[in-house]
Amino acid sequence: EAQMLQSGGGLVQPGGSLRLSCAASGFTFINYAMTWVRQAPGKGLEWVSVISGSGGTTYYAASVKGRFTISRDNSKNTLYLQMNSLRVEDTALYYCAKGLLNYVGGGCDYWGQGALVTVSS
Amino acid sequence: QSVLTQPPSPSGTPGQRVTISCSGRSSNIGSNTVNWYQQLPGTAPKLLIYNNNQRPSGVPDRFSGSKSGTSASLAISGLQSEDEADYYCAAWDDSLNGQVFGTGTKVTVL
Numbered sequence: 001e002a003q004m005l006q007s008g009g010g011l012v013q014p015g016g017s018l019r020l021s022c023a024a025s026g027f028t029f030i031n032y033a034m035t036w037v038r039q040a041p042g043k044g045l046e047w048v049s050v051i052s053g054s055g056g057t058t059y060y061a062a063s064v065k066g067r068f069t070i071s072r073d074n075s076k077n078t079l080y081l082q083m084n085s086l087r088v089e090d091t092a093l094y095y096c097a098k099g100l101l102n103y104v105g106g107g108c109d110y111w112g113q114g115a116l117v118t119v120s121s
Numbered sequence: 122q123s124v125l126t127q128p129p130s131p132s133g134t135p136g137q138r139v140t141i142s143c144s145g146r147s148s149n150i151g152s153n154t155v156n157w158y159q160q161l162p163g164t165a166p167k168l169l170i171y172n173n174n175q176r177p178s179g180v181p182d183r184f185s186g187s188k189s190g191t192s193a194s195l196a197i198s199g200l201q202s203e204d205e206a207d208y209y210c211a212a213w214d215d216s217l218n219g220q221v222f223g224t225g226t227k228v229t230v231l
Contacts, residue, residue, distance in 0.1 A: 035220070037166075045158070045166065045209050047220035059218050095165055105213030105220070107156030109177060111165040 002026040002110040004079075004096050009115030016086050020115050022079040022096030029077040030054070033099035035108050036070060036081050038092035038117075048094070049081065053102040064090075086119045093117075124149060125210050125223035132229040133200045141226045143193045143210035149221055153213040155193040157186055160207045169208070170195060197228070205230045 008020040022034070036048040049060045049070040058070050069082040079096050094115050097108035126144040133139045143155065157170040168177050170186035173193065183204075185196045193212075197204055210223035 037220075037222075044207075044225040045160075045211075045222045047211075047222060050220065061219055062217070097166075100168075100171060105153060107154075107168055107171040107211065108166075109168045109171070111167070114165055 002098050004098065004110060004112035006094075006096055006112040006115040009094065009117050011118045011120065012086055013121050014086060014088055014119055016119070017082070017084045018086065018117060019083065020081040020094055020096070020117070022081075022112050024077045024079065024098065027098065029072075030074040031102055033102055033104050033106065034070075034072060034079045035097045035099060036079075036094060037097060037108075037111075038090075038094045039114075040089075040092040043092075046092070050099075050104045051079070052104055057104055059104060083117070086117075088119050091117060091119045124214060124217070124221040125212065127208075127210060127223040127226045130227045130229060132231055134231045135200055135202060137200045138196060138198045139200055139228060140197075141195045141208055141210075141228070143195070143223050145191050145193075145212060145221075147191055148216040149191075149212040149214040150188065150193055151191040152215050155186065155188050156211045157184075157193075157195045158209045158211065160209065162206070166209065200228075200230055202230050204228060 035050045067085045096112040098110040154172045158166040159169045160166045173188040174186045
């Protein structure tokens with residue numbers, strides 16, 4: 001069964017940077033798109049970014065475009081989210097999720113446990 | 122910001138049927154398939170329905186999905202106490218080039 005183990009969350013000051021990691025196992029990583037979704041405290045789900053299996057196609061939500069970078073290392077079965085110029089409104093629980101297929105527009109069938117990012121001075 | 126609109130908080134008694142609607146536009150639901158997620162308190166979301174009406178392995182057949190035009194629906198028949206959760210619809214949006222989620226619906230079992 002697919003599993004994702006997330007790491008890298010924490011407390012950072014506004015304007016700071018943080019990198020989230022998501023180590024995948026139990027499936028052929030390169031064959032699936034991977035997605036980041038976040039959830040602010042007490043709020044709903046917000047899609048952040050998606051990357052194709054090869055890493056050649058990426059998309060971002062308007063709220064993070066130009067500040068966040070999604071990437072993957074298929075040799076290490078690991079997904080990353082580099083977050084720069086962090087804002088207070090980026091405070092959220094960040095989930096990585098496995099796509100149903102190698103299709104950036106599809107749903108996600110397995111999710112990580114979440115990594116809390118808190119942006120505060 | 123959520124682009125897909127869901128009703129706030131329906132409730133039902135055990136055994137009842139509850140329906141959750143999801144309203145979008147031509148660029149999202151009207152052009153792409155809809156997925157539904159269930160989020161139990163304090164846990165990660167779980168895929169409940171994909172491709173409008175398909176259930177992943179292990180999801181009870183009490184859950185069903187449908188889509189018509191720019192709207193979609195999730196039905197829960199034979200409501201059970203363990204169904205008390207937040208439910209989100211989602212679809213790709215061709216105009217935004219991104220996934221959009223619904224506003225979320227909290228189902229309460231009385």
